[in-house]
Amino acid sequence: MVFLTLALLRVGKNKMTPYSMREWKRVMQRRLSWHFRNRKRNCYRLSLCPVKKSLRFSTTVRPIRRRNINHLFTNRIAAGCAQHGVQYSSFMRALYESNILLNKKMLAQLSIYEPRSFQSLCEFAKKRHSELVQKGLAVALEPLPSGIITRDMIKKSV
Amino acid sequence: DFIRVNSIYGFQNEQPHPHYIFCQQWAVLARTWWIYDANQQCPFRSAYRLTAYLQGLHKPVYHRYGDVGDHVVVFNTRHIAMRGEFWRTYKHFHHTRYAGGFSRASAYRVHEEDPTRVLERACHNRLSGLDNRRTLMKRLHLFPDEEIPAEILENVSGQIQQVQVVPKKLEDYSQEVIDSFPRLFKMPEDYDIESYKRENKLEPDQHTSKAWRLK
Numbered sequence: 001m002v003f004l005t006l007a008l009l010r011v012g013k014n015k016m017t018p019y020s021m022r023e024w025k026r027v028m029q030r031r032l033s034w035h036f037r038n039r040k041r042n043c044y045r046l047s048l049c050p051v052k053k054s055l056r057f058s059t060t061v062r063p064i065r066r067r068n069i070n071h072l073f074t075n076r077i078a079a080g081c082a083q084h085g086v087q088y089s090s091f092m093r094a095l096y097e098s099n100i101l102l103n104k105k106m107l108a109q110l111s112i113y114e115p116r117s118f119q120s121l122c123e124f125a126k127k128r129h130s131e132l133v134q135k136g137l138a139v140a141l142e143p144l145p146s147g148i149i150t151r152d153m154i155k156k157s158v
Numbered sequence: 159d160f161i162r163v164n165s166i167y168g169f170q171n172e173q174p175h176p177h178y179i180f181c182q183q184w185a186v187l188a189r190t191w192w193i194y195d196a197n198q199q200c201p202f203r204s205a206y207r208l209t210a211y212l213q214g215l216h217k218p219v220y221h222r223y224g225d226v227g228d229h230v231v232v233f234n235t236r237h238i239a240m241r242g243e244f245w246r247t248y249k250h251f252h253h254t255r256y257a258g259g260f261s262r263a264s265a266y267r268v269h270e271e272d273p274t275r276v277l278e279r280a281c282h283n284r285l286s287g288l289d290n291r292r293t294l295m296k297r298l299h300l301f302p303d304e305e306i307p308a309e310i311l312e313n314v315s316g317q318i319q320q321v322q323v324v325p326k327k328l329e330d331y332s333q334e335v336i337d338s339f340p341r342l343f344k345m346p347e348d349y350d351i352e353s354y355k356r357e358n359k360l361e362p363d364q365h366t367s368k369a370w371r372l373k
Contacts, residue, residue, distance in 0.1 A: 072220075072221065075215055075220050076218045076219075076220055077218075078215075079215060079216050079217055079218045079220055080218040082216060083216075083218075108218070111218040112218045112219055
């Protein structure tokens with residue numbers, strides 16, 4: 001709360017205010033309770049406790065808020081990926097392994113406001129996946145070095 | 159026409175940046191209607207997908223308070239499939255809020271009464287914990303067979319993919335295909351092939367007395 005004069009600060013701190021200054025307390029309370037539900041939004045006495053609670057929550061709920069916003073970003077990125085046929089987990093993994101340093105906030109913003117950029121990121125993830133698959137297949141189809149016998153070779157000879 | 163998009167995070171006191179206002183796309187905020195065929199699908203796995211569309215989780219602009227969900231029309235709920243013994247063992251509970259008003263019923267009995275209730279309950283249970291559950295359930299339209307009113311069908315503009323592949327039954331194959339299928343071995347002539355079709359050979363729950371067994 002911003003206190004423009006020392007007098008107002010005294011009014012806010014002091015419970016025993018003169019009748020002429022009564023409205024200042026209510027104005028300051030309404031600044032904090034304008035977004036509440038029901039009568040505690042408009043009535044001073046009913047909003048005393050909820051306002052205290054909300055001030056307490058504003059500090060204790062900070063890690064929970066971070067967690068909620070993180071979940072929201074995850075959901076949004078997953079939705080954006082699904083539109084292009086990529087899974088969220090493989091998308092994030094592809095970006096991490098290719099050293100693309102975009103955090104979840106920026107990815108969520110891109111998925112909403114820059115759809116074509118996000119599409120290109122998804123295409124990148126798909127291309128990387130196909131390249132890895134090709135690489136894996138190439139390793140499997142390589143001729144084995146001499147001296148190694150596999151079960152396949154024995155079965156084929158029989 | 160540009161409309162002020164106030165806040166995408168639902169934060170309090172967040173001021174909109176000017177460029178958020180100017181890149182609004184009308185199709186993003188439209189409420190689309192999706193259709194889903196529940197023939198031979200698991201209700202619980204279908205609910206997983208359908209509730210995602212109801213809440214709006216398939217959209218990048220998703221937010222819980224944002225009311226970005228879509229309508230979902232489901233037909234063929236009469237022909238839903240549950241695994242194992244669930245038709246018998248999965249119970250639906252009901253309490254009338256009066257003394258002695260508690261009742262429970264197996265899924266098959268509920269299905270006989272109302273063929274849409276099993277899937278409706280599955281979706282309802284999946285949306286637990288949400289404030290706007292009732293609103294979302296109102297946007298779910300269930301029909302037991304393939305008859306859907308024209309005014310609803312008009313709105314439909316997309317289809318949700320089925321959860322399970324519908325298997326082909328023996329009846330769906332033509333007699334020629336069945337006859338031309340190679341035979342592995344021939345049964346001896348005195349072997350009684352039809353014994354499995356007789357009474358009390360089909361019933362799985364042998365622990366129930368004969369009066370209570372299903373016909």
